[in-house]
Amino acid sequence: MTDVFVAADNIVSPLGMTTAQNFDQLKAGRSGVSRHERPELSSQPFYGALFQPDSFPLKIYTKFEQLVQASVREALQASDILPGDPRTIFILCSTKGNIHLLDEDAHTHRDRLSLPGSAASLARHFQFAQTPIVISNACISGLLGMITGLRLIRAGLYENAVVAGADVLSGFILSGFGSFQALSAGFCKPFDKDRDGINLGEGAATVVLSSRPEYRQGIRLSGGAVSNDANHISGPSRTGEELRQVIGRSLSDARCDAGDIGFISAHGTATAYNDEMEAKAITLAGLQDVPVNSLKGYYGHTLGAAGLIESIVTLASMREELVLPSRGFEHNGVTTPLNVASSLLHVPLNTCLKTASGFGGCNAAVVLSK
Amino acid sequence: MECITASSVIRNSTVYRNGEVVFTTGAGAPAEFLLSVYQFLNLQYPKFYKMDSLSRLGWIASEVLLGEGWDRAAYKPEEVAIVLANASSSLDTDYKYIATTKDIPSPSVFVYTLPNIVMGEICIRNNFKGENAFFLSESFDAGLIWQYVSLLLGGGIARACIAGWVELLGEDYTAALFLVEQNSSSGAPIFSPENMNRIFNASTTGHAD
Known part of the structure; x- marks a missing residue:
């Protein structure tokens, strides 16, 4: 089977504008999450990871589009891959795209409420030769984008895939998660016994995938899979069986088994139900002793960007053989305890x-291999 | 060889299964029309009433698609995939949710502000636990759906797939679903972009085949 390598990557977040800047901040134990009083977003103060106000003012391009541009531009510069090459596909992932425009009662850019329209304008900006693929599949959007790129390249349909994900923290999203009573009153605590909900975040991230031989020194995206719980549209599986199923299918797709896994970057939203379900799934998969973390304590939940941001931090962890502590975790709070990283661990990560x-009951997993 | 073993199309106040009119009524708003289809088909599913319009449209289309004669026992839950697309994401419900935030934000509306929820509803109804993907494109892109579904079926990632288009915004709606399986029934059209487009477009001209 064709090997697919990560040729370049980028994270644009409140912690930095490149993967290296982000990883330096993470290693220093700095979080992007803080307390905000932003009446234009929420009548209540809240904890989240946000860019400075007005750092991406609405011009020709929206904030969402400017985030994607910053991330894709830097990732493309770090590779030799050309957008105009017909063997390159652009895959854009987001849950809500430009929905932040609805907060602002903006009467311009209405056409950009359509994510395909926004993607087309981004594709023109970068002069991608191919029509972009747009994915909106709740909080697995970023991983589904990577899996789609992997499958298209393996099938020989493309040689390169530029997979970008972004979401902007809007009043729309804050009020929605608030209406579910899903927001933490303070800093989120994934897998902890005192966890009380999520912090939201915003950002963009890009991986450039390629089958070209000059990237063989890089880390491979070696497998991936998607499933549905068929249980509830807003609550996770009671058993974790369906997440276990995608973990198992991703491992077989990557031709490895549970014993090969050196580290798990979990979803870990810090809601009671998500973390419990994930712990069950990871245990069912026989991975309960493997070091695991959640990055939500550093980035908040960045929705459509989360899978990409967290995969890219995993890539950086693999390059430096360093597992980051799971910020906010002190005492086990799930019925099947995991090996949650509580300090920086220097371990071989192959x-x-x-x-x-x-939401919608979707699960996804990817495997990254040296 | 992969074939389209069933299709359902809902548009212009008319429901088609395999090209034949199942139900038609005078023009009406989508909510009113979808409720009349639900009642006509005598579907008994209380969750229907909780769904937003996009989910109702896609769910009814899936009920029509899978309604009769499909050997669902031939598949394990994880072998059935759903691959859908539309143009407007969940924008119809996004506007409705924003309206609730002027008063008390509604969690039961907010949960539908993602386009993939319709796939969750179809999975819950049918206990499908396989692959999911929701794509957005400016118009029905049979080539993209064909390409991705072919990767799933050809790669052994799924054995059957419910694929197609579920679009709803304001007064405009179109659903076109295709059941794609390895050739099991003789005479079923080959799974191809041309055949998907033919079925998708047949209902617009009134010449259903």
Whole structure:
């Protein structure tokens, strides 16, 4: 089977504008999450990871589009891959795209409420030769984008895939998660016994995938799979069986088994139900002793960007053989305890797993291999 | 060889299964029309009433698609995939949710502000636990759906797939679903972009085949 390599990557977040800047901040133990009083977003103060106000003012391009541009531009510069090459596909992932425009009662850019329209304008900006593929599949959107790129390249349909994900933290999203009573009153605490909900975040991230031989020194995206719980549209599986199923299918797709996995980057939203379900799934998969973390304490939940941001941090962890502590975790709070990283761990990392789950009952996993 | 073993199309106040009119009524708003289809088909599913319009449209289309004669026991839950697309994402419900935030934000409306929820509803109804993907494109892109579904079926990632288009915004709606399986019934059209487009477009001209 064709090997697919990560040729370049980028994270644009409140912690930095490149993967290296982000990883330096993470290693120093800095979080992008803080307390905000932003009446234009929420009548209540809230904890989240946000860019400075007005750092991406509405011009020709929206904030969402400017985030994607910053991330894709830097990732493309770090590779030799050309957007105009017909063997390159652009895959854009987001849950809500430009829905932040609805907050602002903006009467311009109405056409951009359509994510395909926004993607087309981004594709023109970068002069991609191919029509972009747009994915909107709740909080697995970023991982599904990577899996789609992997499958298209393996099938020989493309040689390169530029997979970008972004979401902007809007009043729309804040009020929605608030209406579910899903927001933490303070800093989120994934897998902890005192966890009380999520912090939201915003950002963009890009991986450039390629089958070209000059990227053989890089880390491979070696497997991936998607499933549905068929249980509830806003609550996760009671058993974790369906997430276990995608973990198992991703491992077989990557031709490895549970014993090969050195680290798991979990979804870990810090809601009671998500973390419990994930712990069950990871245990069912026989991975309960493998070091695991959630990055939500650093980035908040960045929705459609989360799978990409967290996969890219996993890539950086693999390059430096360094597992980051799971910020906010002190005492086990799930019925099947996991090996949650509580300090920086220096360990060999050859094969790692990234998981995500989302509304609509969707689950996804990818395997990254040296 | 993969074939389209069934299709359902809902548009212009008319429901088609395999090209034949199942139900038609005078023009009406989508909510009113979809409720009349639900009642006509005598579907008994209380969750229907909780769904937003996009989910109702896609769910009814899936009920029509899978309604009769499909050997669902031939598949394990994880072998059935759903691959859908539309142009407007969940924008119809996004506007409705924003309206609730002027008063008390509604969690039961917010949960439908993602286009993939319709796939969750179809999975819950049918206990499908396989692959999901929701794509957005400006118009029905049979080539993209064909390409992705072919990767799933050809790669052994799924054995059957419900694929197609579920679009709803304001007064405009169109659903076109295709059941794609390895050739099991003789005479079923080959799974191809041309055949998907032919079925998709047949209902617009009134010449259903």
